[in-house]
Amino acid sequence: VTELEQRLAGLAGDFPFPPTPDLAGAVGRRPAPAHAARALPRRTVLALAAVVLALGGALALSSAARGALLDLFDFVPGVSIERVDELPRMALSESSAYGAEVSSAEAERRAPFELLRPESLGEPDLAYHYRDPDGSIYLVTGDPSGGDVRRLDPDGTVEVLVGTGALGPAEDGLPATEIGILPSDVAVAPDGALLLSQAEPEPAVRRVDPETGIVTTLFR
Amino acid sequence: VAAQSGEAELVERARRGDGDAYVALLRLHEAVAFRTAYLILGSADDAEDATQEAFVKAFGALGRFQPDRLFRPWLLRIVANEARNRRRSTGRRGALAVRAFRELPPGSTASPEADLLAAEDRAELVAAIDRLPAPDRLAIVGRYVLELSDEEAGAALGIKPGAVRVRVWRALGRLRRELGEEVA
Numbered sequence: 001v002t003e004l005e006q007r008l009a010g011l012a013g014d015f016p017f018p019p020t021p022d023l024a025g026a027v028g029r030r031p032a033p034a035h036a037a038r039a040l041p042r043r044t045v046l047a048l049a050a051v052v053l054a055l056g057g058a059l060a061l062s063s064a065a066r067g068a069l070l071d072l073f074d075f076v077p078g079v080s081i082e083r084v085d086e087l088p089r090m091a092l093s094e095s096s097a098y099g100a101e102v103s104s105a106e107a108e109r110r111a112p113f114e115l116l117r118p119e120s121l122g123e124p125d126l127a128y129h130y131r132d133p134d135g136s137i138y139l140v141t142g143d144p145s146g147g148d149v150r151r152l153d154p155d156g157t158v159e160v161l162v163g164t165g166a167l168g169p170a171e172d173g174l175p176a177t178e179i180g181i182l183p184s185d186v187a188v189a190p191d192g193a194l195l196l197s198q199a200e201p202e203p204a205v206r207r208v209d210p211e212t213g214i215v216t217t218l219f220r
Numbered sequence: 221v222a223a224q225s226g227e228a229e230l231v232e233r234a235r236r237g238d239g240d241a242y243v244a245l246l247r248l249h250e251a252v253a254f255r256t257a258y259l260i261l262g263s264a265d266d267a268e269d270a271t272q273e274a275f276v277k278a279f280g281a282l283g284r285f286q287p288d289r290l291f292r293p294w295l296l297r298i299v300a301n302e303a304r305n306r307r308r309s310t311g312r313r314g315a316l317a318v319r320a321f322r323e324l325p326p327g328s329t330a331s332p333e334a335d336l337l338a339a340e341d342r343a344e345l346v347a348a349i350d351r352l353p354a355p356d357r358l359a360i361v362g363r364y365v366l367e368l369s370d371e372e373a374g375a376a377l378g379i380k381p382g383a384v385r386v387r388v389w390r391a392l393g394r395l396r397r398e399l400g401e402e403v404a
Contacts, residue, residue: 004396007345008364015365016346018264020254024246027275028239041283 107139140196142182149183149196161194162186162208162215170201172216176208179215231291235282242279249292250275252366253299256376259358260303266310267303274302290371297375300358304378307354348398356391363388 001009059065135154138161141147148163160177168180182200189195192210195218197203205219227248233241246253250271257274258267278298285294349357355377362368362376363384373388374381 002392004392004399005364007341008360011342011345011361012365012367014342015361017255017258018267020251021268023250023254023268023271023275024243026272027246027279028243030276 104141107141110137138186138188140183140186142184142199144182144200146180146200147182149186149194162196162206167200170198170215172214174215175213176215177213181206227291228287231282231285231287234279235285235287242282245291246275249295252292252368253295255366256296256358256362257299257303259361260300260354261307262354266306270303270306271299274299277302293369293371293375296368296372297378300376300378344399348395351398352391352394355387356394359384359387359391360395 059069137152139150139152141150142163146163146166146168148165149161151159151161153159162176162179162181162183164178164180166180167182170179170181176194180201181198183196184199185197187195189207194208194210195205196208197205202220204217207216207218208214209216227245230241230245230248234245253274254267254271257270258264261267261270274295278295281298285291349360352360358377359373362373368376370381370384373384377384377387379387
């Protein structure tokens with residue numbers, strides 16, 4: 001150790017440093033300094049953001065992914081819309097697909113047969129007139145107390161297909177002619193089943209089996 | 221060892237975001253950090269600003285601190301970088317304050333005459349140190365006054381620890397020339 005080094009070492013503890021200010025305290029009093037120990041490195045944040053964007057994009061583009069996600073969180077039931085080559089068709093002529101809403105007098109004129117109804121039920125409020133491809137004519141009649149569906153075959157036979165004319169037991173499994181409903185519309189499915197919508201005792205679409213005549217509910 | 225393990229615990233707590241632990245950690249090193257900045261900047265006010273700014277930056281950078289390393293060299297590197305950046309941006313080179321140094325407390329040496337001689341000797345030495353370029357000043361005072369390790373001095377000087385001894389040796393040569401000129 002040289003003499004100069006000894007002189008320098010003699011300065012230790014005696015060097016004219018200015019007094020040290022309260023730096024630690026000053027830093028501690030600063031309002032919530034940003035703390036990077038918890039913050040992720042910028043590169044990680046950018047990578048995460050890219051992944052989230054990519055996933056979000058994939059979800060936005062894929063209806064299957066959207067549906068699965070919605071199902072997962074139970075927001076709404078997933079709905080998928082598919083393109084089909086051939087649309088299902090009802091064997092109905094376009095003009096009579098759902099029957100035309102006419103007055104009962106007009107329906108009677110078009111039928112043409114006299115509407116046989118219990119007198120106590122009075123005149124129906126509305127009647128629907130429907131002609132199927134083989135020439136049969138269907139009539140839906142009714143008022144709030146009940147109604148029925150009838151068919152006039154080309155040979156002139158009138159047949160009550162559905163309903164008793166008054167509200168009553170209407171559960172599935174009964175013969176169509178024994179249920180007490182208020183029908184509102186009628187159509188014939190390709191398999192020959194009669195499909196009808198009803199307003200009473202509750203809104204529903206019913207099906208009458210062409211073989212057995214037994215009623216089942218398709219939608220409620 | 222106990223002090224180091226206590227410091228390691230403070231570092232770990234500070235890394236998890238414990239501000240109180242970080243303040244306690246700074247208390248251990250604020251004097252040497254401030255003095256290092258002062259040697260670079262030559263101004264107490266600038267050194268205070270630079271050190272405080274460096275402390276805040278270091279808190280933000282604690283996530284990148286490797287716990288198996290020593291904390292003080294890491295902190296000194298940040299403080300010295302901040303001080304050097306500040307000196308570059310202000311272009312100032314302050315002179316060390318030697319006035320307060322000229323009087324030693326009575327009884328520091330065997331006699332009042334010796335006190336006076338010792339005080340003059342010290343003042344001459346500090347004045348010579350003050351005339352050195354900042355890196356030499358930092359190398360000499362860091363080594364002999366602040367008693368920094370090679371790693372700490374290297375961090376403060378921005379050089380590798382292995383280069384510290386050479387830097388100190390060269391700075392001593394310049395200091396000798398300063399003193400020689402003054403003696404002559």
